[in-house]
Amino acid sequence: MDSSGLLTTKAGSREILPRPAPTPILGMDPTTRRRVTCVQDSQSCIPLSYQLKDGDIILLLTPAVVPEMSPLNRDANKPPSDPFEPLGKALAKHHSWVRHVPYLPRNGITGTHVVHIRLAAAVVFVISGPPHHGQPSQANLAEIVRTLCENRPQIILTCCAVQELGPLEKSFPTVIEVPGFAPSDLEAAANVLFQETRRSRPRSPNNIQKSLVTAPRAWAVEVWDANRDVTEILDLWCRCFPEPFRLGRYQFQSILRRDGYAMHYVVREPGGSQVLGFCATYTIYADSGGERLLGSLAALLVHPSYRRRGIGTSLHDHALRQLTKTRGVCRLQLGSTFPRLFYGLPVDSPFESWFEHRGWPIKPHSAANLSGHEVCDWLLTFKDWPSTGLVPFHLAFRPCELTEFDMVLDFVDKESRRKDNMGWYDQYAKLANTMNIHDIILGLEGDTIVATALTYFKGTGSPAAEDLPWANTVTDQVGGVTCICVSDTVPNTAKKRDAVLIRLLNSCIRRLREQGMTKLFIDAVKGGDEGFQSMGFQKWARYRDVWRNV
Known part of the structure; x- marks a missing residue:
């Protein structure tokens, strides 16, 4: 963290603001200790952890105030320090890229400040109090900074009651009130900026605070508008999920727009068009029969500022009613197989109990209960792949020929039915009449297929690459392998299943390496953690395989 401390004049003397006179707060017992309060956040930038990625700079602009105002400087034997230094350090505990730059109201916002603002991803502007004795208004300087911020979020942090500064809520979308300069208060303010909080409504002139938290209720749910809603839903997605799960607009739009297979829903702001919540659902064929369908509740998002009001419940219940009314749906999945957003609920999700309360079997209660078990996405760097030795003489591994495609479909259909891998048959069937x-x-024992795997990578028009977006988000040199089938019915193969799987993966790696790939992504693997780790794989994501039969 870069802390500039107190500014000095050219003559070398400190130039500091006079100590503001204490101002009584109407309606407040002076013995009552106020808390750090999020007065409003209409731009929904809190928590900042949803807005920032590694390397993004937080600019902390603080006024140069009398050092004695801080409890840090009550020891006359110690040199004075910047009263806002604890705030900078507390922010850095949450996000290490912090730049702390003081400002002097008399000098205004200088060219140095402008440079820092343009380099920042977010700006925290601190106001110590109202102007006294002819001081320029710090709130007016905050207005200038807001203009310079353009699209960057600006957060106003006041070290006094907001009422003393006038109607800040009309000028600034995010306002945090801090009781004073105590390090504990400043540290609490940093925590508020990085943690979800219940926000207070803008205060009325009579200083009555009312909670924004309203009782949950039923909300009107409507079908999304594919033409106008994509941008807003993508923004909502980015607010709800961390950097590894971000998608570009084209990818996101492609995943959502699946005519005949997808139906998505939104809840809008009453009387307006802003999307407050979104639910994505898909239906796909479970197998080759063309009659049984798998219904997927693929994603359920609610704007962080509007949670705990019944929006998620309204979307969830409406989506499940529509899926269960669809003819042929025999199973409901929390997550999606294909196309893939999340295979299931992320492990240790804070919303596990929410879904469990609504009837989803989140945790496995027995070995026989397959729902709730962990599945993982794995990532391998080719240089970490161990030598696999010689291929057993009775097995051969190679790409599929056009004449073998029908045999592949028959093999995949039988294996996926046997192992309850819904949707796998379609992933292979989509390749018909394509290169x-x-x-x-293929893994072959003579002319008999004993194993198959489907490889994919960017730019080939592969349907699998369109349905599975995450490999491409790592780097352009990541290829994927999905829908791995290894027979348990061929005697020689069943006894050496692990060896067959290793040789099959080795052939996949060889093919992807020939196409310029340097890494391998395998999705939705059930079990086998020790084996994959011993082969150099690392877990990329963990989910719970959650479903229930209809």
Whole structure:
């Protein structure tokens, strides 16, 4: 963290603001200790952890105030320090890229400040109090900074009651009130900026605070508008999920727009068009029969500022009613197989109990209960892949030929039915009459197929690459492998299943390496953690495989 401390004049003497006179707060017992309060956050930038990624700079602009105002400087034997230094340090505990730059109201916002603002991803502007003895208004300087911020979020942090500064809520979308200069108060303010909080409504002139938290209720749910809602829903997605799960607009739009297979819903702001909540659902064929369908509750998002009001429940219940009314749906999945957003609920999600309360079997209660078990996405760097030795003489591994495609479909259909892998058959069937048939890697014992895997990578038109976006978000040199089938019915293969899987993966790696790939992404693997880790794989994401039969 870069802390500039107190500014000095050219003559070398400190130039500091006079101590503001204490101002009584109407309606407040002077013995009552006020708390750090989020007065409003209409731009929804809190928590900042949803807005910032590694390397993004937080600019902390603080006024140069009398050092004695801080409890830090009550020891006359110690040199004075900047009263806002604890705030900078507390912010850095949450996000290490903090730049602390003081300002002098008399000098205004200088060119140095402008440079720092343009380099920042977010600006925290501190106001110590109302102007006294002819001082320029710090709130007026905050207005200038707001203009310079353009699209960057600006957060006003006041070290006094907001009422003393006038109607700040009309000028600034995010305002935090701090009781004073105590380090504990400033540290609490930093915590508020990085943690979800219940926000207070803008205060009325009579200083009556009312809670924004309203009783949950039923909300009107409507079908999304694919033409106008994508941008707003993508913004909502980015607010709700961390950096590894961010998608570009084209990818996001492609995943959502699946005519005949997708139906998505939104809750809008009453009387307006702002999207407050979004729910994505899909239906896909479970197998080759064309009659059984898997219904997926693929994503459920609620704007952080509007949670705990019944929006999620309204979307959830409406989506499930529509899925269960769809003819042929035999199972409901929390997550999605194909196309993939999340395979299931992320492990240790704070919303596990919310879904469990609504009837989803989140935790496995027995080995026989398959729902709730962990599945993982794995990532391998090719240089970490160990030598696999010689291929057993009775097995061969190679890309699929066009003439073998029908046999592959028959094999995949039987294996996926046997192991309850819904939707896998369709992933192979989509390759019919395309050159992507060669993306299938076969394991053969003589003329008998004993194993298959479907490889994919960017820029080939592969349907699998369109349905599975996450490999491409790592780097452009990541190829994927999905829908791995290894037979348990062929005697020689069943006894050496792990060896067959390793050789199959080795052939997949060889094919992807020939296409310029340097890493391998495998999705939704059930079990086998020790084996994959011993082969150099690292977990990329963890989910719970949650479903229930209809």
